[in-house]
Structures are given as C-alpha cells and as structure tokens.
Amino acid sequence: MRSEDKNLIIATIILCMVIAVIAPFIASNNPDGLEKSADKLMSNPDTEPVIQSPLPEYTIEPLGKQGEILAMIMGILVTLILAYIVGVLLKRRNPPQGSKEKNN
Numbered sequence: 001m002r003s004e005d006k007n008l009i010i011a012t013i014i015l016c017m018v019i020a021v022i023a024p025f026i027a028s029n030n031p032d033g034l035e036k037s038a039d040k041l042m043s044n045p046d047t048e049p050v051i052q053s054p055l056p057e058y059t060i061e062p063l064g065k066q067g068e069i070l071a072m073i074m075g076i077l078v079t080l081i082l083a084y085i086v087g088v089l090l091k092r093r094n095p096p097q098g099s100k101e102k103n104n
Helices: 003-026 033-041 065-093 099-103
Strands: none
C-alpha cells in the first residue's frame, strides 16, 4: 500500500472518530424522517422487531452521552473491520493483473 493511501485511511478514521464524539451533542432529539415514516406506515407500532438491535437508539443506556459516543465508535470500528475483510477476500478472489508473474 502506498504511503499516500495509508495517510488518507488514517485521516479518514480520525475524522470518523471526531464525528462520533461530536455527534451526540449536536443531534436532534426529534425523530428522524425514517422513524417518523415507519410510525405512520406500521399498522401496529408496538410489535416487537424480528431481530433486536445490538445498540438500540444508538446508545449504551447506563452511560448517557458517553454511551452514545461509545456506540458510535463501536459501529465505526465494526464497519471498518467488515469492509477490510471484504476487501481482503475480494483481493484474493481477483488478484491484480501481473501478480502471478511476479510470484513465479
């Protein structure tokens, strides 16, 4: 991996973490459009979901705002790890052109 690529990835991760720390303090307490639309469309909004969210309402309840920050950081890390794994698997499946010649 080139040095410029590594620097870009590091800068992006740092930016994501800064947003995760700031977001709970500037987020609105009003429901978002998706939540509002779901409430309008659901015939019985009190039904239980088929799959429970690991972090409902994007927070860890006993921790307050720190729980929201921690939930966002955990979400970012899980997403980055999954994206990395998918990238590695795709790279193995479709090696770059010329890589077979270099290995022989």
